[in-house]
Amino acid sequence: MIESYFKGLTAQDGVLLGIGDDAAILNLLPDLNNQLVVATDTLVEHIHFPSHADSYQIAQRALCVNLSDMAAMGANPRWFTLSLSLPRKLATNPWLKGFSAGLAEVADEFKCSLVGGDTTSGALSISITMLGEVPSGSAITRGGANDGDFIYVSGALGDGAAALSVIQGNKNNKSIESERLLKRFYRPEPKIEFGIKLRDVASACIDISDGLVADLEHVCRSSGVSAYVSTRDVPINDDVKTLCEAGSLEWALFGGDDYQLCFTVPEHLCELVDGWSADGLLDLKQIGRMTSCKDGVPQVFLDGSIVIQENRGFDHFG
Amino acid sequence: MIESYFKGLTAQDGVLLGIGDDAAILNLLPDLNNQLVVATDTLVEHIHFPSHADSYQIAQRALCVNLSDMAAMGANPRWFTLSLSLPRKLATNPWLKGFSAGLAEVADEFKCSLVGGDTTSGALSISITMLGEVPSGSAITRGGANDGDFIYVSGALGDGAAALSVIQGNKNNKSIESERLLKRFYRPEPKIEFGIKLRDVASACIDISDGLVADLEHVCRSSGVSAYVSTRDVPINDDVKTLCEAGSLEWALFGGDDYQLCFTVPEHLCELVDGWSADGLLDLKQIGRMTSCKDGVPQVFLDGSIVIQENRGFDHFG
Numbered sequence: 001m002i003e004s005y006f007k008g009l010t011a012q013d014g015v016l017l018g019i020g021d022d023a024a025i026l027n028l029l030p031d032l033n034n035q036l037v038v039a040t041d042t043l044v045e046h047i048h049f050p051s052h053a054d055s056y057q058i059a060q061r062a063l064c065v066n067l068s069d070m071a072a073m074g075a076n077p078r079w080f081t082l083s084l085s086l087p088r089k090l091a092t093n094p095w096l097k098g099f100s101a102g103l104a105e106v107a108d109e110f111k112c113s114l115v116g117g118d119t120t121s122g123a124l125s126i127s128i129t130m131l132g133e134v135p136s137g138s139a140i141t142r143g144g145a146n147d148g149d150f151i152y153v154s155g156a157l158g159d160g161a162a163a164l165s166v167i168q169g170n171k172n173n174k175s176i177e178s179e180r181l182l183k184r185f186y187r188p189e190p191k192i193e194f195g196i197k198l199r200d201v202a203s204a205c206i207d208i209s210d211g212l213v214a215d216l217e218h219v220c221r222s223s224g225v226s227a228y229v230s231t232r233d234v235p236i237n238d239d240v241k242t243l244c245e246a247g248s249l250e251w252a253l254f255g256g257d258d259y260q261l262c263f264t265v266p267e268h269l270c271e272l273v274d275g276w277s278a279d280g281l282l283d284l285k286q287i288g289r290m291t292s293c294k295d296g297v298p299q300v301f302l303d304g305s306i307v308i309q310e311n312r313g314f315d316h317f318g
Numbered sequence: 319m320i321e322s323y324f325k326g327l328t329a330q331d332g333v334l335l336g337i338g339d340d341a342a343i344l345n346l347l348p349d350l351n352n353q354l355v356v357a358t359d360t361l362v363e364h365i366h367f368p369s370h371a372d373s374y375q376i377a378q379r380a381l382c383v384n385l386s387d388m389a390a391m392g393a394n395p396r397w398f399t400l401s402l403s404l405p406r407k408l409a410t411n412p413w414l415k416g417f418s419a420g421l422a423e424v425a426d427e428f429k430c431s432l433v434g435g436d437t438t439s440g441a442l443s444i445s446i447t448m449l450g451e452v453p454s455g456s457a458i459t460r461g462g463a464n465d466g467d468f469i470y471v472s473g474a475l476g477d478g479a480a481a482l483s484v485i486q487g488n489k490n491n492k493s494i495e496s497e498r499l500l501k502r503f504y505r506p507e508p509k510i511e512f513g514i515k516l517r518d519v520a521s522a523c524i525d526i527s528d529g530l531v532a533d534l535e536h537v538c539r540s541s542g543v544s545a546y547v548s549t550r551d552v553p554i555n556d557d558v559k560t561l562c563e564a565g566s567l568e569w570a571l572f573g574g575d576d577y578q579l580c581f582t583v584p585e586h587l588c589e590l591v592d593g594w595s596a597d598g599l600l601d602l603k604q605i606g607r608m609t610s611c612k613d614g615v616p617q618v619f620l621d622g623s624i625v626i627q628e629n630r631g632f633d634h635f636g
Binding site: 022024025026027028035036037038039040041042044047069072073079081082083085115116117118120121122123125127129131134136139141142206207 | 340342343344345346353354355356357358359360362365387390391397399400401403433434435436438439440441443445447449452454457459460524525
């Protein structure tokens with residue numbers, strides 16, 4: 001099944017042998033002392049997408065979410081494997097054609113290729129393992145933030161949670177805004193070029209999948225520092241505010257599925273980064289600063305107050 | 319969950335950053351112009367193991383099956399990612415401890431490490447993506463067999479099917495033989511060292527997962543040649559014959575789950591390969607020869623007769 005529907009996805013560089021043998025054979029980029037970057041993510045019906053989503057959308061979301069991990073590392077995506085578990089009723093030509101078309105479109109845009117796969121019969125679930133490359137030593141981890149580094153985010157936040165509210169039938173939804181939001185949900189934009197630009201500039205980076213506060217807490221814990229965020233500096237799109245004025249900040253702080261980057265920059269490099277923004281090269285905003293942690297406990301402070309985690313970002317469908 | 323139960327599995331060489339960030343960072347072996355070898359395999363309850371199997375056994379089988387793909391390529395296994403889907407009732411300390419212990423034991427023996435993982439709630443299914451290395455150009459594919467090459471297998475065949483019959487309650491089973499067979503089923507021995515030795519010697523290689531005939535057909539199709547197998551030369555263990563004298567040859571030819579290697583060797587290298595066997599270095603046996611295919615259709619012949627495929631190797635549990 002993998003061979004018949006997905007063979008066209010293996011055409012990128014570096015694939016000496018793609019699908020159809022016991023394993024694929026891959027060439028890393030030549031003449032570079034590169035490191036391999038590997039991430040894996042599984043999407044399950046009802047948890048990561050609603051059951052009415054079509055196969056084209058599901059495939060795009062699955063691949064984009066995995067590409068976003070590469071962006072957060074500053075890595076260049078190259079190859080991926082797919083493990084697809086599928087109920088018998090979906091193992092049809094239209095479903096599989098839609099799925100492979102969605103996958104192919106994203107793979108083509110980001111120049112990565114499918115190099116291995118397995119399909120089994122079962123509840124709908126999509127597991128992707130993504131392989132990328134970085135020049136040795138230049139990957140951006142969660143653990144490099146220092147006291148005094150400034151905190152930035154790419155784009156605007158809250159889109160993911162707002163889209164979720166539209167999908168789940170928020171009464172206030174407006175159709176025009178919804179279209180953009182649904183696209184953001186099913187086709188998040190992996191910030192690959194953005195991440196590559198942050199190599200040797202950002203001290204730490206993470207992609208916002210669980211929500212700004214939750215993901216910033218990961219950075220705090222890995223780096224051993226605390227974070228102060230000025231909530232009025234958190235960028236939120238107008239349509240998200242329109243959708244729910246009262247709830248938009250909460251969406252931006254605690255909602256998941258934004259797949260923007262949150263990163264920290266040492267003070268002496270902020271002028272460079274702000275310049276990228278001023279020149280219209282990158283859409284980014286400074287939202288706070290890292291600080292040494294009191295009592296040795298790394299924490300996120302919003303406008304100076306400790307966050308009581310409300311366990312956001314775990315909204316389930318269905 | 320991945321972090322708490324599986325952190326101990328990331329300790330091998332080449333892992334600059336293991337579990338706990340957006341992605342792992344890996345160093346390929348230095349000073350070698352190596353290629354990356356990638357394979358992925360999913361195991362599902364009822365299909366690939368019975369529902370009464372314990373978590374320690376399931377984990378070992380899942381990792382061994384994936385390692386076997388590396389063996390078939392002549393590759394050196396290095397790293398793997400795990401996607402574990404688990405029903406809520408199994409997300410317990412004993413189940414997870416057993417699973418991680420089984421995984422750790424095999425990972426340790428084959429010096430490969432877990433570098434990424436994801437757990438989701440759902441029907442029990444284990445997806446592993448395995449990464450390995452080969453010196454550039456030395457991977458053994460299915461597609462290199464030529465007219466006149468001799469066909470070999472490692473070890474003995476039929477163990478997998480015999481074990482299946484024991485697990486499914488074959489009336490004739492003897493307890494002493496069963497113990498060895500069950501071990502072979504849950505803990506197949508990936509032929510890693512064997513595969514490495516076959517680099518630059520075997521013209522094609524595959525691991526026997528679907529059954530000798532089915533897998534040899536893959537080699538035939540990929541290489542564009544036919545295969546003649548002499549069935550009396552196919553090695554079968556005595557306990558398999560004892561279990562079912564009448565059915566043992568069928569098990570050896572059509573049964574799956576043996577995870578032995580089937581490989582082809584050019585005539586001028588057969589003396590070398592036979593020498594390994596005579597010296598007791600490797601357990602292998604010549605079972606036939608490749609030949610040009612009549613009418614352009616690559617086929618497997620058993621004692622000169624065309625095989626009518628009976629779709630063996632798809633026995634399901636439960």
